[in-house]
Amino acid sequence: MTDVFRANSRGLFDFLAAALCLWAAAWHTPVGALVRGGIAKVSGSKSEGRPLLAYFSGGVYDAREIEVPVTPVLPDTLPSEVLAIVPPGTALGRGAFAVLSRQPASVRASAEQLGQRYQLASLQTPDDVATLVSRAKVDFVTDEGAVLALFAGPELARYAVSRARAEGRAPTLEVLSTQLPPGSTTFFEATSQALMFGTAYGLSWPVAPSTRVTSPFGSRNHPTLGRQQLHTGVDLSVAEGTQVKVVADGIVKRASEDAVNGKVIIIDHGRGVTTAYCHNSRLLVTTGEAVTAGQVISESGNTGRSTGPHLHYQLELGRRPVDPFVFRGHKPVAELPTVPSPANPRPVVPLAPPPGPSKALKAAFDAVGAAPPEATEVPP
Amino acid sequence: MPLGLFALVAVGVHASADLVDDKVLSLVDALDAWADGVLAQWNSTAAWVDRIGPLQRTVIARLVALAWELAVDALVVLPQLGYGEADEHEAKFSFRKETWRTLFARVNRQPTPMRLVRPFVTAVFVGGGAYAVARLVESTLFVALQADVVTPSVAEGLARGLGVAAMLLVLASHGWRAVLRALEHADAACEARVKLAKSPWPVGLWGSVLSLPLAVALLLQAQNLLALVR
Known part of the structure; x- marks a missing residue:
């Protein structure tokens, strides 16, 4: 030397x-x-x-990302939460559309350009975005790559995907986030939020869709403890022995029993989305098992701290409990405007989870209409 | 130079701490599930079940990972600041084969956990740190160049070349010095203990115990280096 x-x-x-x-x-x-x-x-x-703790796991799928305030312009006729319902199949498009609508004009313009590259005239509806993501996936390998292209532009997304593959790693968002310089954090926050929302919109319901809700999500006076406490899920009134179906593909993170949750199952669906099913009488899966959407994972019951037979169903985004009704997609809804207009300058977008209780939401669902009751259901 | 050495090894330590934080989270989840099971057995403690939610568990796991990283920084990386090349003689001294030979001979004569582990983990952290530097250089250049300057494919090639060059530069300039300093520090600490007629075996044990799992985790990801030539 x-x-x-x-x-x-x-x-x-x-x-x-x-x-x-x-x-x-x-x-x-x-x-x-x-x-x-x-x-x-x-x-x-x-x-x-970034916050110190955001230096771990690439800072993606963090709960802080769903705290972005959203104030969409909504019609007066229906509670805002009802607008969040999307038909299955367009879930990812809805999630990406929701986040894209809140991006700066430069990002939206860049997304429009990407749309034109994939023969889409505009990105005015969730369906447009869903189409774009499915077409872009051919080039960007995964949903993560395609959604990243929407927010960061095709070149950066292509680069991140190719570097991840060169490292021999699956192009998950965590891996992609390590491939771009620190200034790209905002792109990854938007992408992870879109993927979380998209995954949540794609969830089905664990029991019959018209099952009565005995206790909605939100702050309530606890029936046994007798004090005000956040109810982190929804209580669904079902008879003991009712089949409980997993709402999407995933991995069983926990299948155990304790005196509070009773026989409980927690499923990780990936992309920061987990669901929990409590107070079962019988568990049919074990920790670490892979489950597929619609698979019967337990039979409901009255175990743990419970005052009667019911299923406590809980949804978590970025490890924070949110109201599962916001992302429920199984009930019919009236056609609602999603295109910006002079009277409604911001497109109607699905909401970030509201912080408070959702009794109005439940009432809105009941008003909109219910599917015919199933045999396993307890009549209201 | 000492600051550069500290920074290089610290980047490697963070790269490995970032790898293990998921494992820490799984451990915290399992501990919480176990604690919930215990607390739920009695009415008086049942109210404590679920007090620690998933968000808190994530924060706890990341705090543990952060504390782990900072502890390794303090115990293993901080001594890098003691590196000195005050004059030309010292600079030449560190280049000499005799320096390395003497230090390795002492390791052979009286192997202690510190003498064995510190150079090894430092070498691994140096590799991880140099790779992180290369990736940062490469991605930053790609983003800067592809915007208006050149076509994306040219930008990618240029960025890759400069990233590899940055890694080689860092390794050639700082890599061996960091390992030498770790060896030198371990040797000095052990010798000081010997002079006090005490066993050098427990010297630096905490640093070794904390840094070894991180180094192994990083080593298991060594295939990532192939990305530089793919």
């Missing part, structure tokens, strides 16, 4: 290498984030660092 480079050249290379290492540490490590935060504080500028 001493024969090849003169001493002062070596000094320059050493300096360059040290600068590269410091640059990478500043952007890639929590220690770097701490230092940058400190510098920003001292200088009075705004730190661009």
Whole structure:
């Protein structure tokens, strides 16, 4: 080495290498984030660092991403939540459309360009976006790649997918997020939110769609503890022994029993979406088992802290409980406008999960109409 | 230079901590399920079941991963700041084969966990850190170049070449120095203990125990390096 480079050249290379290492540490490590935060504080500028804990798992599928405030313009006739219902098959398009509608004009314009590349005149409806994603998937291999192309542009998405494949790793969003520089965080937040919403819109219902809801999602006076507490799911009134069907493909994360949840099953559907089924009388799957949508995973019951036979069904996005009714897609709804108009300048988009109870939502579902009751159902 | 060495190894440590955080989360989930089962057995404690929700479990798991990373930074990476090449003589000294030979001879004569583990984990972290630097250089250049400057395929080729060059530069300039410093630090710590007529075996045990799983996790992902030539 001493024969090849003169001493002062070596000094320059050493300096360059040290600068590269410091640059990478500043952007890639929590220690770097701490230092940058400190510098920003001292200088009075705004730190661009992510929260410290977001430096793990690429920061995708995080609950903080679903806290984006949404204020869509909605018709007065129906509760806003009803608009979230989508027919099965367009779930991912609906999720991507919802997030795309809230993106800056530059991102939407870029998405329109991508649409034109795939022979779509415009992206005015969830169906347009669903079509675009399915066409783009041919080039970008997975839903993750196709949705990323929608938000980050085709070149960046193609690059991220090709680098992930070069590493011999499946192009999941976590892996793709490590392939682009730190400035791409916003693209990945949008993509992960779209995929979470899209997955949630594609979920079916664990029991008969018209099953009566005895306790909706939200804050309530706990029936046995007697204090105000967040009810993290919905209680569905079903007779003991009713078949409980898993709402989408997934992996059983937990199949166990305790005195509170009774016999409980938790299913991981991927993309930050999990569902839980509590108070069963009999579990038919075991931890680690792969399940397919519609598979009977348990028989409902009255085990654990329960005042009567029912199924507690819980949906979590980014590991945060949300109202499953917001993403329920099995009841018919009236045709609703989704295209922006002068009177309705923002397209009607599915909502991020509302924070409070959803009694109005349940009432809206009942008003819209129910499927014929099934044999296993307890009459209201 | 010492700051560069610290940064390089710290980047490698974070790359491995990022790999194990999912495993930590699974462990926290399992512990929570077990604790729920225990608490649910008595009426007086049943109210505590489900107090820790999935979001809190994620935060706990990430805090554990962060604490783990910072502990390894403090115990294993921080000594890199002690690297010194004050004058030309010292610089030449570190190039000499005798320096390495002497240090390895001491490892052979009196192997201790610190003497064995520290150079190994540092070498692994250096590899992970250098790869992270290469990927950052490559992706940043690609994003910058493909916008208006050149076609995406040219941008990709250029970015890849410069990414590989950055990795080689970092390894050639900092890689071996970091390993040498780890060896030197371990040797000095063990020798200081020997001078006090105590066994050098427990020296630096915490750092070794904490860093070894991270290094192994990173090593298991070594196939990622092939991406540089694919």
